[in-house]
Amino acid sequence: MTLRADLAAIADAVPAGARVLDVGCGDGALLAALQRDKGVDGRGIELSGANVAAAVERGLSVVQGDADADLADYPSHAFDVAILSDTLQAMRSPETVLAELLRIARTAVISFPNFGHWRVRLSLLVGGRMPMTAALPVPWYATPNIHLCSIDDFRALAAKLDVTVEGATFLSRGRRLTWAENLRAEQAVFVLSRG
Template identity: 65%
Template sequence: MSLRPDLAVIAANVAKGSRVLDIGCGDGALMAALRDEKQVDARGLELDAGDVASAVGRGLSVVQGDADVDLAGYPDQSFDYAILSQTLQTTRAPDVVLEHLLRIGRRAFVSFPNFAHWRVRASLLWGGRMPVTRLLPVAWYATPNIHHVTVDDFRALVKERGITVEGAWFLSGDKRTSDLMANLLAEHAVFLLRR
């Protein structure tokens, strides 16, 4: 099974045999890959009941929950990695969720769509409307995205909070793009963080 490009980056960089909490795990595709390929002890938290059922059907340990309210109950440093893939922009308080990730996990992976990508900018400039793209496939009124984060916004947040960036991957489709021009050229970003 082929993973979404940001999930493939995360999977390639999670240490074998580690403990992982995947927040917003969807149907459990990443968790299943980590379990099967790297013998990872993976747990998941997912808001959508249908995705929880799919993940549990794969034999995964996933509970239904909301990142905005349920992360507070997890003990400090209880996982090697806390993962938040394509979910940060859907949370009500992304900065608080990020703090919980770094409290719960020794390291945290965060991936998100880059709302400063050139296609998004062009759509706004030439069409005057919120874009519908491959990575942002629904109209503005139906999107779960409530915070439109850019690569540079996220870099500023982690710097302001004194968070260390151990790794960063910027993707256009399934290919890496320049770190220097990431805010313009990357469709999505993946960061590996620690305190």
């Protein structure tokens, strides 16, 4: 099974044999690929009961929980890598969630849609309407996104939290971009550590 481009970029950032917590793991596609291809010791937490059931059917260790509330229950330094894929923008408190991920794990890998993408800006400027893109495929009234951010907003939050950006991957229509092309990025994947 081929992973989506953002999940493949996340998988590239996870070392073989790592202890991994996938927060907002969905149906477990990424976690299953990491266990199969990299031999990770993986765990997941997911809000949707249907997704938890799908992940458990894959043979994964996934529990139902809310990242905004339940990360505090995990012990410090319990994992090598904590993953939050395409979920940060749906968190009630992104700042707290990032801090918790870096308390739980040595490294955090975060992906999110870039609301600073040129199509998003153009849609607002020309049409005066909230955009729909490949990374933002639903209308504004049906989206789970409550905290919209751009790549620069995320970098500023990382600096505020005194977090080190170890690396970043920028994606547009499934293609990886260079740092210089980040305004064209529909999605971003950041690798963070506590310096």
